[in-house]
Amino acid sequence: xxxxxxxxxxxxxxxxxxxxxxxxxxxxxxxxxxxxxxxxxxxxxxxxxxxxxxxxxxxxxxxxxxxxxxxxxxxxxxxxxxxxxxxxxxxxxxxxxxxxxxxxxxxxxxxxxxxxxxxxxxxxxxxxxxxxxxxxxxxxxxxxxxxxxxxxxxxxxxxxxxxxxxxxxxxxxxxxxxxxxxxxxxxxxxxxxxxxxxxxxxxxxxxxxxxxxxxxxxxxxxxxxxxxxxxxxxxxxxxxxxxxxxxxxxxxxxxxxxxxxxxxxxxxxxxxxxxxxxxxxxxxxxxxxxxxxxxxxxxxxxxxxxxxxxxxxxxxxxxxxxxxxxxxxxxxxx
Amino acid sequence: xxxxxxxxxxxxxxxxxxxxxxxxxxxxxxxxxxxxxxxxxxxxxxxxxxxxxxxxxxxxxxxxxxxxxxxxxxxxxxxxxxxxxxxxxxxxxxxxxxxxxxxxxxxxxxxxxxxxxxxxxxxxxxxxxxxxxxxxxxxxxxxxxxxxxxxxxxxxxxxxxxxxxxxxxxxxxxxxxxxxxxxxxxxxxxxxxxxxxxxxxxxxxxxxxxxxxxxxxxxxxxxxxxxxxxxxxxxxxxxxxxxxxxxxxxxxxxxxxxxxxxxxxxxxxxxxxxxxxxxxxxxxxxxxxxxxxxxxxxxxxxxxxxxxxxxxxxxxxxxxxxxxxxxxxxxxxxxxxxxxxxxxxxxxxxxxxxxxxxxxxxxxxxxxxxxxxxxxxxxxxxxxxxxxxxxxxxxxxxxxxxxxxxxxxxxxxxxxxxxxxxxxxxxxxxxxxxxxxxxxxxxxxxx
Numbered sequence: 001x002x003x004x005x006x007x008x009x010x011x012x013x014x015x016x017x018x019x020x021x022x023x024x025x026x027x028x029x030x031x032x033x034x035x036x037x038x039x040x041x042x043x044x045x046x047x048x049x050x051x052x053x054x055x056x057x058x059x060x061x062x063x064x065x066x067x068x069x070x071x072x073x074x075x076x077x078x079x080x081x082x083x084x085x086x087x088x089x090x091x092x093x094x095x096x097x098x099x100x101x102x103x104x105x106x107x108x109x110x111x112x113x114x115x116x117x118x119x120x121x122x123x124x125x126x127x128x129x130x131x132x133x134x135x136x137x138x139x140x141x142x143x144x145x146x147x148x149x150x151x152x153x154x155x156x157x158x159x160x161x162x163x164x165x166x167x168x169x170x171x172x173x174x175x176x177x178x179x180x181x182x183x184x185x186x187x188x189x190x191x192x193x194x195x196x197x198x199x200x201x202x203x204x205x206x207x208x209x210x211x212x213x214x215x216x217x218x219x220x221x222x223x224x225x226x227x228x229x230x231x232x233x234x235x236x237x238x239x240x241x242x243x244x245x246x247x248x249x250x251x252x253x254x255x256x257x258x259x260x261x262x263x264x265x266x267x268x269x270x271x272x273x274x275x276x277x278x279x280x281x282x283x284x285x286x287x288x289x290x291x292x293x294x295x296x297x298x299x300x301x302x303x304x305x306x307x308x309x310x311x312x313x314x315x316x317x318x319x320x321x322x323x324x325x326x327x328x329x330x331x332x333x334x
Numbered sequence: 335x336x337x338x339x340x341x342x343x344x345x346x347x348x349x350x351x352x353x354x355x356x357x358x359x360x361x362x363x364x365x366x367x368x369x370x371x372x373x374x375x376x377x378x379x380x381x382x383x384x385x386x387x388x389x390x391x392x393x394x395x396x397x398x399x400x401x402x403x404x405x406x407x408x409x410x411x412x413x414x415x416x417x418x419x420x421x422x423x424x425x426x427x428x429x430x431x432x433x434x435x436x437x438x439x440x441x442x443x444x445x446x447x448x449x450x451x452x453x454x455x456x457x458x459x460x461x462x463x464x465x466x467x468x469x470x471x472x473x474x475x476x477x478x479x480x481x482x483x484x485x486x487x488x489x490x491x492x493x494x495x496x497x498x499x500x501x502x503x504x505x506x507x508x509x510x511x512x513x514x515x516x517x518x519x520x521x522x523x524x525x526x527x528x529x530x531x532x533x534x535x536x537x538x539x540x541x542x543x544x545x546x547x548x549x550x551x552x553x554x555x556x557x558x559x560x561x562x563x564x565x566x567x568x569x570x571x572x573x574x575x576x577x578x579x580x581x582x583x584x585x586x587x588x589x590x591x592x593x594x595x596x597x598x599x600x601x602x603x604x605x606x607x608x609x610x611x612x613x614x615x616x617x618x619x620x621x622x623x624x625x626x627x628x629x630x631x632x633x634x635x636x637x638x639x640x641x642x643x644x645x646x647x648x649x650x651x652x653x654x655x656x657x658x659x660x661x662x663x664x665x666x667x668x669x670x671x672x673x674x675x676x677x678x679x680x681x682x683x684x685x686x687x688x689x690x691x692x693x694x695x696x697x698x699x700x701x702x703x704x705x706x707x708x709x710x711x712x713x714x715x716x717x718x719x720x721x722x723x724x725x726x727x728x729x730x731x732x733x734x735x736x737x738x739x740x741x742x743x744x745x746x747x748x749x750x751x752x753x754x755x756x757x758x759x760x761x762x763x764x765x766x767x768x769x770x771x772x773x774x775x776x777x778x779x780x781x
Contacts (some may be wrong), residue, residue, distance in 0.1 A: 070410070
């Protein structure tokens with residue numbers, strides 16, 4: 001397999017991990033906004049406990065996607081950063097406000113009105129950022145970013161200010177909220193809290209399904225080539241079946257209160273969705289003008305980058321496992 | 335404001351903001367680890383309290399640093415897409431390595447901040463060491479990429495396009511060693527001085543609080559050693575700039591005429607229209623000696639370069655003077671501290687001087703003033719190039735119109751964050767723990 005394809009694969013893998021880990025941190029922010037009922041305070045505390053030790057590490061997956069993109073596929077990065085300047089800038093503001101408001105809340109006065117103010121900024125930023133992230137990915141898939149002689153010719157608005165990218169944005173938000181709710185059922189120490197997040201998970205699971213359908217319908221005109229990829233080829237069928245199996249299993253597991261199984265299935269479901277998109281778009285990095293091969297950096301850069309990625313992974317994965325063992329695996333559900 | 339100026343302003347503002355948090359992120363973990371290590375060794379609770387207090391401040395600052403750093407990694411493309419399209423394959427390498435260093439930092443910081451009760455003490459200390467090491471490494475990798483912009487290597491230009499790209503050669507560019515050393519030392523010196531200043535201030539109000547004295551000791555050792563070594567690394571950079579970017583060196587010094595045995599100018603204001611630097615104290619042969627190690631060597635002046643490759647001379651020269659002045663002042667305070675340490679170790683009275691504490695308080699912000707002006711020197715001094723001698727900043731800017739909007743937006747956002755951060759840190763400082771001074775005799779027995 002050519003190096004550039006492997007590097008592109010690493011990028012997709014990082015994006016999947018960002019969705020599964022960083023995405024769930026945004027989802028936590030969503031549930032912070034929708035914390036209500038007699039246990040609203042406990043819900044917020046649980047969300048904060050779950051996010052605090054890990055969000056900064058989880059956030060780095062996005063940085064990894066970006067640095068691999070601009071190292072291995074510089075023209076693709078230049079194109080995306082130009083055509084999607086506006087949504088990227090808005091997303092950055094969201095990222096800044098989410099992270100800082102969350103931290104400020106922890107270290108500011110523990111008075112209700114002060115805490116509420118930071119919670120509001122934190123949770124609204126947690127909602128807007130995934131929508132923008134999804135919109136950006138949707139625009140990249142839509143085929144409306146056009147490039148001639150290395151210059152973007154499709155302007156700064158057309159590619160993302162459309163129904164399809166925004167549908168993908170809301171879909172991303174729903175997925176992240178779903179993941180967070182499912183994870184929190186496992187991490188909740190008491191039964192009532194588990195129930196709170198169980199029905200939140202079930203509800204957001206339904207929303208995920210509805211939005212998936214909306215995205216698929218809108219893709220007919222909004223992202224025709226990627227939709228064709230999703231609906232025609234043999235492997236797409238396999239991925240569809242897997243997505244459906246995991247989605248159904250996650251639902252059944254939630255229904256029957258098998259939370260660990262639900263967590264695995266929900267994560268697998270999101271992974272399959274992202275892989276399905278990646279395969280459908282292959283070999284295009286930015287539909288339709290930039291391919292993995294046309295944007296690839298020279299072979300030496302790719303070789304060295306792969307070497308760095310392998311070395312980095314050797315340090316990273318044991319450390320990451322250690323982090324999660326300390327804060328996530330020692331806590332048992334129920 | 336035209337779009338190029340807006341883009342440059344946004345980049346400058348983002349960097350000026352982020353560098354403060356980045357520098358603290360490099361050095362603060364070292365202070366925490368030293369405090370915690372002293373606690374494990376001496377079992378004096380004051381050091382544990384200290385490590386935990388510092389960790390709280392670091393948590394706030396690290397979060398702001400992490401998100402403002404993310405903004406920068408995107409801004410490279412948002413503002414300078416042509417630069418990244420051109421250079422990504424060459425300097426992406428250090429950024430990728432930085433990605434992993436940042437990862438390690440984030441992971442172990444999580445363990446450090448939230449794992450006090452969850453991991454054994456030695457594992458906790460190890461997490462702190464990992465944060466300190468990976469924080470320093472991430473700084474080094476990013477500065478390597480910046481150094482490449484000053485001294486681009488690792489490729490050949492053919493028809494305006496880079497070919498034969500060698501990212502390793504790009505990382506080993508001639509500016510890399512001096513710049514990374516200078517910035518790493520700067521981070522330790524600046525952070526050490528700010529922390530020392532805060533605790534010196536509290537010690538003035540509460541002279542017998544052992545907590546602040548312990549804190550002051552650690553901060554001064556870290557900041558002071560770095561500040562004493564720093565001028566040597568500065569000399570190293572000046573010599574490398576003289577070789578790789580002679581026009582920049584001329585701007586540092588406000589040197590308009592090419593001159594044999596050029597003087598070192600202290601202060602002064604360059605007049606770019608009249609092409610002379612006025613009101614400077616001139617030390618004969620100083621510049622020739624410092625730049626080339628020979629008082630009779632020839633220093634090329636700005637007049638020998640076409641004006642379209644001149645950086646804005648006045649800004650660069652004045653910033654350079656401020657940086658050097660801050661550095662010298664910090665070195666002197668550090669030497670004073672070293673002398674007091676050596677003389678007053680036994681009676682533990684090294685900190686009992688009103689004037690000494692006052693000097694430390696006054697010197698507290700100097701390190702960060704030096705960092706900001708130092709980056710102004712290197713970045714403005716590289717203009718009009720984004721890649722020195724290869725690509726002009728104006729060629730790299732995005733075609734996106736209306737860039738003044740994101741510039742103003744991010745400026746307002748960052749001012750807001752700065753105010754909140756300062757407010758929260760002041761709250762931390764104000765909640766100063768009371769730790770009585772241990773009796774000297776008891777301490778001896780305990781050891």
